[in-house]
Amino acid sequence: MAALRGVGIGQGVATGPVRRMAEALPAPENVPTTLGADAERTRAQEAIADVAADLTRRAEAVDGAAQEVLEAQAMIAEDPTLADEVEERIAAGATAEWAVHDAFAGFRASLEAIGGYLGERAADLDDIAQRVLARLRGVAAPGVPDPGYPFVLVARDLAPADTALLDLDKVLALITTDGGPTSHTAILAREKGIVAVVGAVDAAGLADDETVIVDAAAGTITTEPSADELARATARAAEKQAADTAPPTPGALADGTPIALLANLGKPGDAVDAVARGAEGVGLFRTEFLFLSSTNAPTVSAQREAYRELLAAFPGRKVVVRVLDAGADKPLPFLNDAHEENPALGLRGLRALRASEDILREQLTALAEAQAETEADLWVMAPMVATVEETAYFTAIAREYGLRTAGIMVEVPASALLADRLLAHADFASIGTNDLTQYTMAADRLLGSVASFQDPWHPAVLRLVAEVGRAGAALGKPVGVCGEAAADPLLAVVLAGLGVGSLSMAPAALADVRRALAQHTLEDARRIAAAALAADDAGAARAAAQAAAAPDPSLPTR
Template identity: 65%
Template sequence: MELHGTGIGLGVALGPVVRMAEPLPEPVDRPSHLDPEKEAERARGSLSVVAAELQGRGKKAGGSAQDVLEAQAMMAEDPTLMDDIVKRLGEGKTAERAVFEAFASFREMLAAMGGYMGERAADLDDVSQRVIANLLKLPAPGVPNPGHPFVLVARDLAPADTATLDLDQVLGLVTIDGGPTSHTAILAREKSIVAVVGATDAGQLDSGDQVIVDAENDLVVVGPTEDERVAAQERIAERKARAAAPITPGALADGTPVPLLANLGSADGAAGAVELGAEGVGLFRTEFLFLDAQQAPTVVEQQEQYTRLLSAFGGKKVVVRVLDAGADKPLSFLNDAEEENPALGLRGIRALRESETILREQLTALAAADAATDADLWVMAPMVANVEEARYFTALAKELGIRTAGVMIEVPSAALLADRLLAATDFASIGTNDLTQYTMAADRMLGTVATFQNPWHPAVLSLVASVGEAGRELGRPVGICGEAAADPMLAVVLVGLGATTLSMSPSALADVRASLARYTKDDAIAIARAALAAEGAAEAQQAAKDAAGSVTAGHDVSAPTS
């Protein structure tokens, strides 16, 4: 039997299933036998314990996981939430019930806001469960420990669980819910966990079932035959051998170079990215300097962090995105005004133009860091929607000492006018997460429309092709820095559509490098054309796989054909 979902990477895992325990039941709504003050004391204590635990897990995990877990810890310590709990305790409720109701109310409010706040809402259930478990003196919900290697099957995983999985024990991960841009998928990709997410029929699996988790082919094989087991073991061994082989620059089978770059959220991840073979940085997110601050960091403070990053990539390309914030990631010193639809509001370059001093200071700090190092610094603006914004940013960046300035293509209007935008700037980088969101009119943080959030959709690929064609005609580089670049087969398609560099989570570099090395430039173009001709995302993905099989059938993909 085969179950289908969305595979993360090229990995294969083989082993017995262990099911994740179901969530704790909803606390009974009954009067408390304690006075409200005692119940409040219990609630505060449990909230504090859970916040400290999440902070500790975050420090241990590092990377994107740390950001997510620290955000969860902040939820547990939110004073507004505690005020709501105290109010409910005053009505005679138990601490368990008051915590449940307050978190549920808070979750509903954040979910309705969408965007960044909607994303945080999805993590509230995990925090609530942990606090209630602490109040009841029960083990916190989490990953089981059967004492042997296993394939974990769960409805979905909380960030706290995904971030701290014991990779010596967890062979693979299968989730019933989730999609390619969910927290689970992103963290699984970052930690190189073999995963298939969104396998809706996985609920029928039982602990002890033997399965093959085949991420490359988006499926889970239940009760595999001996031949299937042997084939899976051979693929696992081949993948380990590839990972152990000397790292080479990204390239197609005919020698066409495709530099593989890293997406980073802070300078702390630079050394690890270099170790995994990153040839530079394709997206450095600068938000970490701003999101927890009450006021914008100084030029000197920013310069110090940028210098750390650039020094780690001496002589290599480093693409920095200026602050991408706004109403969906509110900052008191930039824009914290409430908006009806933050995803379509004052964010990215729009917000920075409203507070140009912040933009000027950031560009000044970047230029100073560039002058102090020998890295090849490129700087780009987020959420550019028209040619005028491209001209504005490029001129200001050059005025303040930035040698190479470009724009992100995340809005369909920018992709449709790519020839004119690229004529006004030095390069473009396509953010496939937001480009997909805006093309498909589907909030990428909203689970109810997650099926639309798929960069394989031919409408999205057509926009990428428009940018790639403009880049070729004008001689401008076109990079990809969204999650799509980490999909090994989609990476080939993107190169076939005209992408000149690919940037991704460092852990995805090996799989993408191996995938590119199977195909020539002509192969990539043929595979991309097949995907473009499809009617939908699933059809495009299948068409690409079929075309890939056809083109590789005629030549040996184990060595370059140059």
């Protein structure tokens, strides 16, 4: 028996035989065409169009984050700039295969250099290029195997198109050697409730048909398990399944202290699943879906209808809507598409909206009109707030439109360190742990080479959360978390101990977090949080919290 380690996604456990993902197709050779430029051009255009159409069909079969990712891939495949690059190489005498391979590689490097949202899209280009090459060669694109029986999938990483359409009747669990807790694979796995361990480097040595136990709660893969270990894992999986299907209850600690469990949503249609899973409201509604696929800003009426649909799904419940979070890292021609050397630190979030205030005012108008037509408790918040002046500006403009509850996202250290002053103006604070970790650790959360720094368990990040929690308690202002950290069950307990009163996450994570909170009192949560804060790094903080959460040495850590 051996235990391989990675980062677990969720609290699930699964057992089964390993099946490895096929390796990528080899790169084509740069040899002159024998067919002629016209024939090569036609081959390339048809292959790219076929792949884009296939990605669009896949997008139509899913919803939520998976749909957004696949739609983005389809748009990238048909990008005019990319088409021009392919054409240029074919005109110079290249084959369609080489033109596609080289153009995609160059485009990928350009997007990586830009970083931010576009940098995140760069990783998708590998998958698109592989699919186009497979069409040109007349072979199947590398993808999820189908051995004819349930299996544990092992891959370097998964393309969004594959993760989005995993057959959960066949794929028992997912193991990747690359990626981290905020990677696309991890986010989609969490959303779909897949048992997953990511970033398990040593899993590269696993062989087909080798039986393993994948324990997401512990972040381990057990090889050569004994019969007793397999039986215990199977029993745990059955217990979790029973708990997941039990009627949901409001989030609370063991002593009754309420911790509201809310949903992160990207489209109004996602509300049905969130309600079914027991979401007590919405902690983050991302309005970008209305804007990112448009060349013009959406009209007030189009926005109002989308917001009304969302709010109608949560009568009498809190719904927190984030105004447009875009800018240089998500360039929009009607907002700001100027090139910036470091877009993560540029004109984004509220900064971009202030530079185009008419877009902000139209959004607030639509939200106010939707609120008047529904019974939800609408809260609005601004992204990327860094100063007291920005806070005062946003709350004042929100009140102009009759929006009663206006708050801020705490995503940069400045707003956390001055939380008491910002909360003197804002009605609430919502901590975005993804960006807060990025800016605290100076590590791009979309850059794999610094993935080890992108961990919200780091004590520096937890200290900043504690600062906001203290400020909220002192001023009687609600403090929530809406980053990926809220979906980590043990970290959710720590956040409660740091003064966070609501946690917002992908709906699939609600059941695990609900159970974890119910096992600890507020005093326990504060003790566990103190143990994590006293550590020197993220790994030690996680280990210290695990030990504090299971003080009896005879009990297994969670």
